Amino acid sequence: MARVAKKTARGRIAPKFAKVGSGELVTLFDFVRYAVSRFVEAELAFAHGTTDPVAEAAFLVGEALHLDPEQFEAFAPARVTAAERKTILDLIHRRITTRKPAAYLVNKTYMRGLPFYVDERVIVPRSFIGELLDSHFGSDGEAGALIDDPTEVGRVLDLCTGSGCLAILAAHHFPNAMVDAVDISKGALEVAARNVGEYGLEERISLYRGDLFAPLGDNRYDLIITNPPYVDAEGMAALPPECRAEPKLAFDGGADGLNVVRRILREAPDHLTRDGGLICEIGRGRELVDEAFPELPLLWLDTEDSEGEVFWIAAADLG
Numbered sequence: 001m002a003r004v005a006k007k008t009a010r011g012r013i014a015p016k017f018a019k020v021g022s023g024e025l026v027t028l029f030d031f032v033r034y035a036v037s038r039f040v041e042a043e044l045a046f047a048h049g050t051t052d053p054v055a056e057a058a059f060l061v062g063e064a065l066h067l068d069p070e071q072f073e074a075f076a077p078a079r080v081t082a083a084e085r086k087t088i089l090d091l092i093h094r095r096i097t098t099r100k101p102a103a104y105l106v107n108k109t110y111m112r113g114l115p116f117y118v119d120e121r122v123i124v125p126r127s128f129i130g131e132l133l134d135s136h137f138g139s140d141g142e143a144g145a146l147i148d149d150p151t152e153v154g155r156v157l158d159l160c161t162g163s164g165c166l167a168i169l170a171a172h173h174f175p176n177a178m179v180d181a182v183d184i185s186k187g188a189l190e191v192a193a194r195n196v197g198e199y200g201l202e203e204r205i206s207l208y209r210g211d212l213f214a215p216l217g218d219n220r221y222d223l224i225i226t227n228p229p230y231v232d233a234e235g236m237a238a239l240p241p242e243c244r245a246e247p248k249l250a251f252d253g254g255a256d257g258l259n260v261v262r263r264i265l266r267e268a269p270d271h272l273t274r275d276g277g278l279i280c281e282i283g284r285g286r287e288l289v290d291e292a293f294p295e296l297p298l299l300w301l302d303t304e305d306s307e308g309e310v311f312w313i314a315a316a317d318l319g
Ligand SMILES: C[S@@+](CC[C@H](N)C(=O)[O-])C[C@H]1O[C@@H](n2cnc3c(N)ncnc32)[C@H](O)[C@@H]1O
Pocket: 122, 123, 124, 125, 126, 127, 159, 160, 161, 162, 163, 164, 165, 166, 182, 183, 184, 185, 188, 210, 211, 212, 227, 228, 229, 230, 249, 250, 251, 260
């Protein structure tokens, strides 16, 4: 047994790790294997940029060594130094004892291959909209494209921007667009500002603090992107510890999860251009949304890891 449990003064179980002898773990692969064994043993949840213990372990080991994820395989058989060994083991053990998402431990996550700074002020980016921007808003004229020509998109709004990840992906996707991004959380906007700065997009992305559309006046957009809070009360009560380390404001969608989504659907028509459209992630509330808005021809979009959790609606259909 590598881990023995000990009760703390507060009655919580504090995992204690058996000493890893020097020379027992040698290569990057060895540390990934060790991490996977410990993660599975500790029954961690994986939902923050990785979806399984192997990917999570490879991410942590790679970040500890400042390796680009693309480089991991090439270096996997390489040995680590004593100092690196200490850093890696510390991260692996902190992932288990704190139950924080790995992204918070290294202040970084990747979305669609791009790195973003993150800390506890923002939810760790994992919106399905990132993939949908590639699959349905591409410039290669593929079937199912929802916007004819990405270069003609002039104004984009990212509502509930958090870390700014979707605003930044949108700025890359729609090269001629000016992007507005709104969040109600001061801390989230500080993180978003940092990411916008790191991508040198200050001239194209404007950040606003406020309640949904409130700070935007009469502005209208060709595209509104939003990944709002949409977890219902039952889901909130069942969040794993990893998600409880994230801001509650990012999840809490009220009793049925749709408090914010309803408001967005009601208010969006006043902020879309005639040919514009709204793409909105809603989690598992599809039936409820369909029931609440039977008159709306919502187009449900699937991704590699989701079915019917994001809808698209054209402004003309929104009323
Ligand atoms: C699910 S997170 C999405 C963050 C980011 N777009 C992403 O995909 O990673 C939802 C965000 O909405 C923000 N938020 C919650 N209620 C809001 C409101 N009424 N108006 C604006 N932002 C809100 C939260 O602070 C949080 O950053």
